[in-house]
Amino acid sequence: RRRGYRYRDIAVLTPRNSDVVEVSRWLNEADIKFISHSSLDIRTRVITGELLALLRFLDSPIDDLAFATFLFGEIMRPIPGTRAAADELREHLADARYADGESAPLYVHLRTGAPELWERYFADLFAMVGYLPLYDLVSQLYGTFSLMDRFGDEQGTLVKFLGVIQTFEQS
Numbered sequence: 228r229r230r231g232y233r234y235r236d237i238a239v240l241t242p243r244n245s246d247v248v249e250v251s252r253w254l255n256e257a258d259i260k261f262i263s264h265s266s267l268d269i270r271t272r273v274i275t276g277e278l279l280a281l282l283r284f285l286d287s288p289i290d291d292l293a294f295a296t297f298l299f300g301e302i303m304r305p306i307p308g309t310r311a312a313a314d315e316l317r318e319h320l321a322d323a324r325y326a327d328g329e330s331a332p333l334y335v336h337l338r339t340g341a342p343e344l345w346e347r348y349f350a351d352l353f354a355m356v357g358y359l360p361l362y363d364l365v366s367q368l369y370g371t372f373s374l375m376d377r378f379g380d381e382q383g384t385l386v387k388f389l390g391v392i393q394t395f396e397q398s
Contacts, residue, residue: 234259262383269391272384277302278368284334285356285364291333298337302372303348348372362392 228234239254239261241247254261269275277300283293297303320336334353338345348371355364366389369375374385 234261269384269387272381273301274374274378274381274384275388276300278365278388281352281368282361282365285352288334288353289332294333294337298333302374302378360396362389362396365389365392 239250241250251261277297280293280296280300281302284290284297287293320333320340334345334349337349352364352367352371355367359367369385369389375382378385
């Protein structure tokens with residue numbers, strides 16, 4: 228830095244992957260923000276798993292496990308203005324799901340039990356499936372849930388995820 232470089236201009240290379248942990252510790256102790264290569268491995272990121280769960284649900288709305296994974300994950304947790312806290316919503320959906328032997332998919336219960344939540348976050352996405360390319364649908368997800376703003380520390384992961392989708396679509 229004394230030579231005029233900014234932190235974003237500097238890369239630290241290590242001879243072994245195991246050394247990355249030690250270098251990361253040093254940077255943390257010095258309060259230097261950094262992105263490690265492992266943090267860009269989208270396969271290990273919680274946010275990627277939740278996005279994939281939402282995409283599985285949108286592809287197959289009867290996939291209750293995928294929808295519940297997304298609904299009770301990190302992406303939905305901090306959204307202000309949601310109708311109910313996660314525990315209350317979980318209880319409501321469980322009660323509705325098993326009342327009178329009802330076996331409708333989970334999203335049907337959310338749509339009727341928490342219509343404002345459904346309309347605000349899921350109705351448009353649900354209607355777009357099959358009409359948009361995957362890249363555009365995922366971009367819409369990012370906007371709907373304000374992912375870039377709300378998960379600033381995950382921006383690298385989110386950009387990489389879109390890059391993987393773009394590469395997939397091109398091939």
